[in-house]
Amino acid sequence: MTPGARVAAAIGILDAIGEGEAAEQALTRWARGSRYAGSKDRAAVRDHVFDVLRRRRSAAAAGAGTDGRALMIGSLRLLKLPPENFFTGEGHAPAPLSDQEREVPAVPDDDGTRWNLPDWLLPEFRRSLGDDAEEAGCLLGTRAPITLRVNTRRITRDDAIARLAAEGMITAPNPVAETALDVTEGARRIRNSASFSEGFVELQDAASQTVATGLPEGTRVLDYCAGGGGKALAIAADPARDVVAHDIDPRRMKDLGHRAARAGAHVTELATGDLSAAAPFDVVFCDAPCSGSGAWRRSPDGRWTLTPERLEELTAVQQQILDAAAALVAPAGVLAYATCSVLRVENEDAVETFLSRNSGWTCTHARRINLSQYSDGFFAAHLTRLPE
Numbered sequence: 001m002t003p004g005a006r007v008a009a010a011i012g013i014l015d016a017i018g019e020g021e022a023a024e025q026a027l028t029r030w031a032r033g034s035r036y037a038g039s040k041d042r043a044a045v046r047d048h049v050f051d052v053l054r055r056r057r058s059a060a061a062a063g064a065g066t067d068g069r070a071l072m073i074g075s076l077r078l079l080k081l082p083p084e085n086f087f088t089g090e091g092h093a094p095a096p097l098s099d100q101e102r103e104v105p106a107v108p109d110d111d112g113t114r115w116n117l118p119d120w121l122l123p124e125f126r127r128s129l130g131d132d133a134e135e136a137g138c139l140l141g142t143r144a145p146i147t148l149r150v151n152t153r154r155i156t157r158d159d160a161i162a163r164l165a166a167e168g169m170i171t172a173p174n175p176v177a178e179t180a181l182d183v184t185e186g187a188r189r190i191r192n193s194a195s196f197s198e199g200f201v202e203l204q205d206a207a208s209q210t211v212a213t214g215l216p217e218g219t220r221v222l223d224y225c226a227g228g229g230g231k232a233l234a235i236a237a238d239p240a241r242d243v244v245a246h247d248i249d250p251r252r253m254k255d256l257g258h259r260a261a262r263a264g265a266h267v268t269e270l271a272t273g274d275l276s277a278a279a280p281f282d283v284v285f286c287d288a289p290c291s292g293s294g295a296w297r298r299s300p301d302g303r304w305t306l307t308p309e310r311l312e313e314l315t316a317v318q319q320q321i322l323d324a325a326a327a328l329v330a331p332a333g334v335l336a337y338a339t340c341s342v343l344r345v346e347n348e349d350a351v352e353t354f355l356s357r358n359s360g361w362t363c364t365h366a367r368r369i370n371l372s373q374y375s376d377g378f379f380a381a382h383l384t385r386l387p388e
Helices: 003-018 023-032 039-054 056-063 068-078 111-115 119-139 157-166 187-192 206-213 230-236 256-263 272-278 308-326 348-357
Strands: 147-150 170-173 180-185 201-203 220-223 242-245 267-269 281-287 329-339 361-369 378-385
Touching: 003 023, 003 039, 003 068, 023 039, 039 056, 039 068, 056 068, 056 111, 111 119, 147 157, 147 206, 157 170, 157 180, 180 187, 180 206, 201 230, 206 230, 206 361, 206 378, 220 230, 230 242, 230 256, 230 267, 230 281, 256 267, 281 308, 308 329, 308 348, 329 348, 348 361, 348 378
Parallel strands: 220 242, 220 281, 242 267, 281 329
Antiparallel strands: 147 180, 147 201, 170 180, 329 378, 361 378
């Protein structure tokens, strides 16, 4: 595909997203219907789409419109790429720019446009991040780092760096987590590499690694909202831990067994109905469903699909999860709560709400990991059961 054809494909996908289709679904549907597109083409189209979604509001301003064509014109301008070089009308490229489209509008400098957030979310974003709101908002418009977790059951970080380099991937230590490596060259080779397929490394954000490996002492650990199991595997890298994984939807854990075997770790999977019999646990870890606002660089459509009503639903679900998980914690054990959110309503407020309803608990640790060039934004709190 030519550069113009890639832009045309992105325009069609963006129009589908604008009509309500989920970003990943629209990308998958396009890829399945475009067998002529090679891996580099698919990656380039995906990058175009995600660049727009990360800065949709400013792209709309720079392109003077909200349809796929205008958004791509605006996104290219934000990237300092002349749109007329892609909108040529030749082959499968989009039609040339009209006289009106050639006029470059001024992009507003208000917080909502600069941070690419919906207006309704701005008060909570400012309340949650304070003086860090400007930096975080601007970072959300950039691409997230590609980070690996070194499986310390199998290899040291230094040896992993050397092994990856021999396979054409250049990495550097990430300052957020001792087990984390940022991929600076060769990122597209990771999934086909021997280092990945043989379980020496896993793809995982550095803040996520820190939250998982920073749990308090305790042999029996339950990952209550395991999802795909990335954090359960990080916890299980410590041979002293006996790790149990659970998710309300067991289908999310379908690959966990294979991944654990690949990593040389053992993780027991339990259904909801089996948890009570297996309790109590020294640590029950709840990486709760949330807005995902700390990871919106990776899933940028999340900021545009989130609504005040959905955020309220999520905060209610978080309390339900905490209540259910608390019943599984051993005496003097720890209920560890985490989100990949930067919003206070899902973090500090959630902990305060739980403690106000449960007098037998105290918060012994709370940490906010700021969104940065090295990691997503995360929050973690350890709630300790008080002696009766």
